[in-house]
Amino acid sequence: MKKFSITGFLDQFVGVQAGKKIAKDVKTGELHEKREALHEEIEEKKAGFDIKKAAKDFWYGKPHGERRLGDLYIGNTGLYKHREWRGVKDTMYYFNCIWLYNYLNMGLDIFKGDEPLAFFKGVWRYRWMGQTYLSVMHWFDRGLEGLRGEALKASAWHYRAMVSETIRQFMRMFAADTKLHLDEKNEYWHKTIAHDETVSGNIFYPWRDVLDDVPLQMIPYFVSCHVNNKTVLNYIDAMQSIGLPADPCPMCQAESGIFVLDDYPDYSPVMVTSNEACDGSVATSIITDWFLDRPLFAMPQPMRFDDPLVQKHCQEEIEQCWKFIEKEYGIPFDFEQYKKYAESFNKLTEFEHEKWDVAANTPYYPINSVAQALYRIYYSQDGDREIWHKTDAHVKKIMDKCVEKKIETFPMTRHRAIAWSCAPLYYSNWCTWAYNCWGINTIINMDSLMFDQMLRTDTYEHALEDLATFNELAPMRSMAVGGHEHIFQLWKYMEQFNCDFVIMYDQLQCKGMQGIKGMFEDEFRKRNIHAIWVPHALPDKRTVSRKEIRSIINDYMITVMREEPLDPSLLDFDDDESW
Amino acid sequence: MKKFVINLLKILGITYVILFIVFFFDLDGKLLYYLWEPNAVMHYDRMKRKDNTLTPYGKKDNVMPDSEVKAKKIG
Numbered sequence: 001m002k003k004f005s006i007t008g009f010l011d012q013f014v015g016v017q018a019g020k021k022i023a024k025d026v027k028t029g030e031l032h033e034k035r036e037a038l039h040e041e042i043e044e045k046k047a048g049f050d051i052k053k054a055a056k057d058f059w060y061g062k063p064h065g066e067r068r069l070g071d072l073y074i075g076n077t078g079l080y081k082h083r084e085w086r087g088v089k090d091t092m093y094y095f096n097c098i099w100l101y102n103y104l105n106m107g108l109d110i111f112k113g114d115e116p117l118a119f120f121k122g123v124w125r126y127r128w129m130g131q132t133y134l135s136v137m138h139w140f141d142r143g144l145e146g147l148r149g150e151a152l153k154a155s156a157w158h159y160r161a162m163v164s165e166t167i168r169q170f171m172r173m174f175a176a177d178t179k180l181h182l183d184e185k186n187e188y189w190h191k192t193i194a195h196d197e198t199v200s201g202n203i204f205y206p207w208r209d210v211l212d213d214v215p216l217q218m219i220p221y222f223v224s225c226h227v228n229n230k231t232v233l234n235y236i237d238a239m240q241s242i243g244l245p246a247d248p249c250p251m252c253q254a255e256s257g258i259f260v261l262d263d264y265p266d267y268s269p270v271m272v273t274s275n276e277a278c279d280g281s282v283a284t285s286i287i288t289d290w291f292l293d294r295p296l297f298a299m300p301q302p303m304r305f306d307d308p309l310v311q312k313h314c315q316e317e318i319e320q321c322w323k324f325i326e327k328e329y330g331i332p333f334d335f336e337q338y339k340k341y342a343e344s345f346n347k348l349t350e351f352e353h354e355k356w357d358v359a360a361n362t363p364y365y366p367i368n369s370v371a372q373a374l375y376r377i378y379y380s381q382d383g384d385r386e387i388w389h390k391t392d393a394h395v396k397k398i399m400d401k402c403v404e405k406k407i408e409t410f411p412m413t414r415h416r417a418i419a420w421s422c423a424p425l426y427y428s429n430w431c432t433w434a435y436n437c438w439g440i441n442t443i444i445n446m447d448s449l450m451f452d453q454m455l456r457t458d459t460y461e462h463a464l465e466d467l468a469t470f471n472e473l474a475p476m477r478s479m480a481v482g483g484h485e486h487i488f489q490l491w492k493y494m495e496q497f498n499c500d501f502v503i504m505y506d507q508l509q510c511k512g513m514q515g516i517k518g519m520f521e522d523e524f525r526k527r528n529i530h531a532i533w534v535p536h537a538l539p540d541k542r543t544v545s546r547k548e549i550r551s552i553i554n555d556y557m558i559t560v561m562r563e564e565p566l567d568p569s570l571l572d573f574d575d576d577e578s579w
Numbered sequence: 580m581k582k583f584v585i586n587l588l589k590i591l592g593i594t595y596v597i598l599f600i601v602f603f604f605d606l607d608g609k610l611l612y613y614l615w616e617p618n619a620v621m622h623y624d625r626m627k628r629k630d631n632t633l634t635p636y637g638k639k640d641n642v643m644p645d646s647e648v649k650a651k652k653i654g
C-alpha cells in the first residue's frame with residue numbers, strides 16, 4: 001500500500017513530475033529526439049486516418065479486435081486513463097443507467113436503511129467498510145469491461161442487486177451494532193440473528209417476518225474480497241499472528257482474522273455457525289465461539305451426505321437449530337412463514353433453470369460469467385429477498401428479447417468454457433478478461449450449479465428433507481469436498497452446457513480439491529478435454545497474482561491451442577496494486 | 580419564473596457535463612485511490628482495538644441443558 005503524501009498527490013494531478021522530466025530531457029537533448037519521433041508517428045497516423053471509420057468507431061464503438069483495452073490502464077493501479085468508449089449508445093447507457101444510477105441508489109439505499117447515520121459510524125469503525133465500499137463502481141468496471149448492448153444491461157442488473165442487498169445487510173448490522181451504540185443492546189440487536197455466511201438464509205424463514213437474519217462474514221469477508229482485495233490481507237495476517245501456520249485455507253483464516261482484529265460488528269445475541277469454510281483447516285466455529293462468547297449453535301454440513309442416515313442426521317440438526325432460535329428469542333417456529341418464503345424462493349430457482357436453458361442451448365444468453373456466478377451464489381446463500389425478484393424481472397425481459405431477436409450477446413466466442421472448483425475471489429473477473437483477450441466464454445461455473453434443489457412445502461417432513469438436501473449442496477461442499485461422485489459431475493455439466501473447454505481452479509490451500517487433482521488429470525487425458533489449471537489462493541492475491549493467472553492462460557492458448565489473442569494489449573499488464 | 584427555469588436547466592446541464600467528465604476520466608476512482616484509501620488505511624492502522632485474544636476460554640454457561648433440547652418439539 002502506497003503512503004499518501006500531499007506532494008505525491010499533487011504530482012499525479014498537476015504534472016510536476018512531468019515538468020521535471022521535460023526540463024531534464026531538454027538538457028540532455030532527448031526532447032528533440034522525442035519530438036521527431038512524435039512527428040513521424042503523427043504523419044503515419046494522418047496517412048492511415050479514415051474519417052468515416054473514426055465516425056463509425058465513435059458512434060458504434062470499436063470492433064472487438066481493435067479495442068486495445070489494456071492501453072486504458074494507468075500503471076499497476078487498475079485505474080483507467082479514461083473509461084472505455086463503447087460507442088454513443090452503450091457509453092451513455094453505462095454513464096446514466098449504471099454509473100450515475102448506482103451512485104444515486106447507493107445513497108438512497110443507505111437512507112432506506114434502519115438507521116442512516118450509522119453508515120458513517122460504520123465507515124469510521126470498520127476497515128472492511130471504509131476501505132472497500134466506496135470503490136464499488138470500479139468493481140462494476142472490472143466485471144463489465146468490453147461488454148456491449150444487452151449483455152452489458154443484464155450483467156449490470158446483477159451487480160446492482162448485489163450492491164443493494166449488501167447495503168441492506170450492513171445497514172442492519174450497523175443499526176443493531178453495540179459497538180456503534182455505546183454498548184447499548186437496542187431493539188434491532190435483540191431482533192437479529194447472526195450466522196455464518198455459509199449457513200443458508202433459508203433456515204431462518206420461520207422467523208423472517210419478526211426477526212432479520214444477517215450472515216456475519218458475507219460483507220466483511222466475501223464481498224470485500226471482490227470489491228477491494230487488499231482489505232482481506234489484514235485478516236489473514238492477523239490470524240497467522242496468533243500462531244496459525246500459513247497453509248490452511250485462507251478463507252477460514254480471513255473469517256477468523258476478523259475476530260482477532262476486533263473488526264466484527266456485534267449485532268445479535270446469538271450465532272449459528274457451520275463447518276464451512278472447512279473446519280478441518282482452521283476450526284472456524286471453535287474460534288468464533290471463543291471470540292463471540294455468546295449462545296452459539298454449530299450446525300455442520302456433512303461432507304459425505306449420500307448415506308440416508310447422514311440425511312436424517314442433517315434434518316435433526318436443522319430442527320435443533322430451530323429449537324435453539326425458539327428458545328433464545330422466545331418466538332415460536334412458524335411453518336406458514338417458512339412456506340411463504342420457501343415458495344417465493346422456488347420462483348428464483350425456476351428462473352435460474354430458465355437461464356441455464358438459454359445459456360446451455362443458445363448463443364443468446366446475456367449474462368457474463370462473473371455476474372452469473374456471483375449473483376447466483378449470493379442470492380441462493382442469502383435466501384429470498386425482494387431485490388432478487390425485481391432483478392430477475394429486469395433480466396427476464398432482456399433475455400427474452402435476446403432470444404426472440406436472436407441477438408448474439410458474446411459474438412467473439414471461440415470456446416465455451418465451464419469453470420470448476422473454488423474460484424479466486426480476488427480475480428473473479430478473470431473471465432471478463434479471458435473473453436476480451438481470447439474469446440474464452442465461460443458459460444457456467446461450479447458455484448452456479450450448487451443448491452439446485454426445489455423446496456417442497458406440502459408437508460413439514462418434505463420441507464425438512466429438502467432443506468437438509470439444500471444445505472448439503474452448499475458452496476464448495478458437495479462439488480469441492482463432497483466426494484468424487486459429486487466432484488466429477490463436471491462431465492455431466494460439460495455436456496449439458498455444450499462446453500468444449502474446462503477452466504480448472506486449483507486452490508493451492510484447499511486440501512479437498514488438491515487430493516483429487518491427479519484423478520482429474522487422468523480423466524482429462526482419457527476424455528481428450530482441453531483444461532487449463534488456474535492456481536490461486538482464494539482471497540489471497542499474494543500467493544498467485546492476477547498477472548500470473550493471466551500468463552498461465554496465455555501460455556496455454558499460445559503453445560497448446562496455437563491461437564492469436566483477440567486483444568493483444570490485454571496479454572501482459574500489471575495490476576498488482578489495483579483493487 | 581422563466582428565468583428561474585432557464586437557470587435551473589443551465590445548472591443541471593453543467594452538473595451533468597461535469598459528472599460525465601468525472602465518469603469518463605475515472606476521476607472518482609483516482610480520488611478514492613490516491614486520496615481516500617491511503618488516509619482510510621492510516622486511520623484503521625492507528626485505531627485502538629480491543630485485544631480479543633484475552634477473551635477467556637469457556638467463560639460461557641451452558642445455554643441450554645441437553646435434556647431440555649431433547650424434550651423440545653417442533654413442527
Ligand code: SF4
Binds near residue numbers: 477481510
Ligand atoms: S472447500 Fe477448499 S477452498 Fe472451500 S473452504 Fe474448504 S478448504 Fe477452503
